[in-house]
Amino acid sequence: MGIAVVALLMLALPLIASSSVINVGVYALIYALAALGLSLLMGLAGQVSLGQAGFFAIGAYTQAVLVTKYEWSGLPASVLAVAVTMLAALLVGLPLLRLRGHYLALATLGFGVIVTVLATESDFLGATSGIYGITKPEMNGRTYNSPTEYYLLLVPVVLLGLWLARNIVESRIGRALGAVNDSEVAAESLGVDAFRLRVQVFVLSAAYASVAGTAFAHWLGVINPNAANFPLSVKFLLMAVLGGVGSVYGAVVGAFAVEGLDDGLRRLIPELLPGAVGEVQLIGFGILLTTIMIFLPGGLHQLWTGARRRMAGSAPEPGDDEEEIHLEPVADDVPLLAREGRPAAGTPLLEVRGLTKRFGGVTAVDDFDLTVSAGEIVALIGPNGAGKTTAFNMISGAVTPTAGEVTMAGTRVEGRKPHVFARAGATRTFQNLQIFTSATVLGNVMVGRHLRSRSGMLGAALVLPARREERAVEESARELLDLLGLGEDADRLAADLPFGRQRLVEIARALALDPDLLLLDEPMAGLSGTERRELARLLRRLRAGGMAIVLVEHDVEAVLALADRVAVLEDGVRIALGTPDEVRHDPAVVAAYLGVEPEDGAAAAVAEAGAP
Numbered sequence: 001m002g003i004a005v006v007a008l009l010m011l012a013l014p015l016i017a018s019s020s021v022i023n024v025g026v027y028a029l030i031y032a033l034a035a036l037g038l039s040l041l042m043g044l045a046g047q048v049s050l051g052q053a054g055f056f057a058i059g060a061y062t063q064a065v066l067v068t069k070y071e072w073s074g075l076p077a078s079v080l081a082v083a084v085t086m087l088a089a090l091l092v093g094l095p096l097l098r099l100r101g102h103y104l105a106l107a108t109l110g111f112g113v114i115v116t117v118l119a120t121e122s123d124f125l126g127a128t129s130g131i132y133g134i135t136k137p138e139m140n141g142r143t144y145n146s147p148t149e150y151y152l153l154l155v156p157v158v159l160l161g162l163w164l165a166r167n168i169v170e171s172r173i174g175r176a177l178g179a180v181n182d183s184e185v186a187a188e189s190l191g192v193d194a195f196r197l198r199v200q201v202f203v204l205s206a207a208y209a210s211v212a213g214t215a216f217a218h219w220l221g222v223i224n225p226n227a228a229n230f231p232l233s234v235k236f237l238l239m240a241v242l243g244g245v246g247s248v249y250g251a252v253v254g255a256f257a258v259e260g261l262d263d264g265l266r267r268l269i270p271e272l273l274p275g276a277v278g279e280v281q282l283i284g285f286g287i288l289l290t291t292i293m294i295f296l297p298g299g300l301h302q303l304w305t306g307a308r309r310r311m312a313g314s315a316p317e318p319g320d321d322e323e324e325i326h327l328e329p330v331a332d333d334v335p336l337l338a339r340e341g342r343p344a345a346g347t348p349l350l351e352v353r354g355l356t357k358r359f360g361g362v363t364a365v366d367d368f369d370l371t372v373s374a375g376e377i378v379a380l381i382g383p384n385g386a387g388k389t390t391a392f393n394m395i396s397g398a399v400t401p402t403a404g405e406v407t408m409a410g411t412r413v414e415g416r417k418p419h420v421f422a423r424a425g426a427t428r429t430f431q432n433l434q435i436f437t438s439a440t441v442l443g444n445v446m447v448g449r450h451l452r453s454r455s456g457m458l459g460a461a462l463v464l465p466a467r468r469e470e471r472a473v474e475e476s477a478r479e480l481l482d483l484l485g486l487g488e489d490a491d492r493l494a495a496d497l498p499f500g501r502q503r504l505v506e507i508a509r510a511l512a513l514d515p516d517l518l519l520l521d522e523p524m525a526g527l528s529g530t531e532r533r534e535l536a537r538l539l540r541r542l543r544a545g546g547m548a549i550v551l552v553e554h555d556v557e558a559v560l561a562l563a564d565r566v567a568v569l570e571d572g573v574r575i576a577l578g579t580p581d582e583v584r585h586d587p588a589v590v591a592a593y594l595g596v597e598p599e600d601g602a603a604a605a606v607a608e609a610g611a612p
């Protein structure tokens with residue numbers, strides 16, 4: 001629908017505009033492709049590049065060389081040009097994408113400078129004069145000479161680019177990247193390999209820039225080092241930001257707006273400031289970019305979505321926030337999420353040996369051992385600062401241990417990324433909630449199905465098998481939400497939910513992975529008494545289904561009633577491990593709890609529970 005409207009608008013321009021305006025339209029279409037790539041990179045992968053013109057130039061130069069020096073025809077040359085640029089992006093992206101934020105922006109700026117210098121210094125590439133004589137494309141005996149013809153040739157290319165980009169944004173890959181932007185550690189814990197996806201988007205973004213570069217070379221007939229320079233990268237950035245980062249249509253609108261403005265400024269500046277040169281225009285762009293970032297950070301897309309929301313009236317009817325969540329009244333021992341292939345109860349799944357973490361002088365976890373088997377609930381308790389969360393972080397791959405080993409279902413996972421832990425069949429929730437705030441409740445849970453679905457970047461772009469898979473993913477996510485009493489909230493923004501419900505969304509999201517081992521960091525915090533009891537029942541049912549669960553919890557009473565075994569940490573050291581009964585009567589444990597503030601609820605619970 002959106003693409004059809006854009007197509008109509010684009011095709012209307014040649015009917016109503018003069019040749020000089022259509023000429024501006026040609027540049028807008030060419031640059032729209034590069035801006036679209038950048039918008040994907042910024043919106044999906046959350047990375048800013050100041051070197052997009054570098055890839056634009058690699059595409060343009062490769063095309064120019066193939067066409068003028070080797071007499072290739074336009075189409076095969078552009079296929080090779082795009083392939084060369086993607087390879088260059090891969091080689092550049094692998095080291096650069098280990099950097100983040102400002103550092104990455106600076107590194108890509110450096111990349112653009114390197115391309116400019118290489119082009120300037122290379123005699124093969126015509127040094128400062130560049131490569132001349134790139135002819136206009138010819139197809140079926142027709143030469144695309146006039147602005148209108150070239151414009152009409154570019155329209156389907158840009159529409160195709162838009163369609164592919166939109167498919168990716170709405171796909172499993174787009175969803176995973178959105179999740180990485182919201183919380184990388186949570187997305188990784190659900191099996192999303194953030195680095196790999198970032199590299200893929202970086203390469204894709206460069207591919208868009210190189211298509212733009214090839215079209216530019218043919219239109220201008222000459223390509224020189226200016227094609228890689230910084231002002232052009234800024235222009236692409238401005239187009240993406242003005243349109244609204246991450247909005248595929250926004251990049252095209254932004255390209256038309258900036259090119260129109262550019263043309264206007266070019267005419268206006270000499271009249272206002274006689275003798276002024278291009279730098280004044282760059283200053284104008286700089287001021288515009290800053291103004292947009294301050295007053296309209298979401299770009300034109302923000303205006304559009306705001307207007308649409310106002311037209312549509314109120315948001316979807318939310319569930320009653322005050323109402324407690326009630327789960328299906330099913331007995332504790334009715335298995336939940338049991339499936340074939342789950343390790344038999346009692347099979348050791350998680351083996352932790354000698355796990356140690358030192359933060360400077362503080363030993364947060366000291367020589368910690370634990371074995372967890374399928375079909376059991378193990379609780380990890382201890383006073384504040386005992387090292388429970390640090391142990392979780394090391395086990396799940398979020399923090400690299402100073403020493404020790406973690407093996408999950410036969411795979412060594414310590415010091416590797418959380419997605420490795422997830423691939424081994426285990427995931428976790430977080431003490432400090434890591435909800436994907438830009439996604440709906442349903443969207444959050446669908447990310448949990450990442451490893452249970454397959455479509456990659458190409459499949460997503462071409463929509464081929466992806467649609468059916470997406471429907472299945474949505475269905476299973478909705479089933480899980482119903483199971484946790486969150487069905488009514490499915491289409492609400494997860495960030496709008498009250499705290500306790502967000503906790504349940506995290507649990508639903510983790511369960512969507514269908515893990516063999518689930519680590520829950522304070523799952524009861526923020527829940528009402530009834531909700532706690534119902535969650536405990538849910539965990540028992542998961543255990544009956546064969547899942548292993550490790551939970552950190554301050555509600556000691558609830559833990560002692562729920563867990564099969566309890567490990568107690570104090571100052572990073574495991575001071576006890578045994579059944580709730582054994583731990584309850586362990587003098588070291590009682591002392592550890594009574595050693596803290598007397599009003600501490602946990603201490604009182606153990607003391608009370610341990611009292612003869």
Ligand SMILES: Nc1ncnc2c1ncn2[C@@H]1O[C@H](COP(=O)(O)OP(=O)(O)OP(=O)(O)O)[C@@H](O)[C@H]1O
Pocket residue numbers: 359362363364382383384385386387388389390391431
């Ligand atoms: N990134 C860090 N840098 C320095 N010290 C840290 C870091 N993370 C944790 N610590 C320290 O390690 C110790 C254990 O902290 P941790 O958060 O693992 O305890 P906890 O048992 O989960 O506590 P709580 O129950 O309060 O969440 C504390 O002394 C804490 O200050």
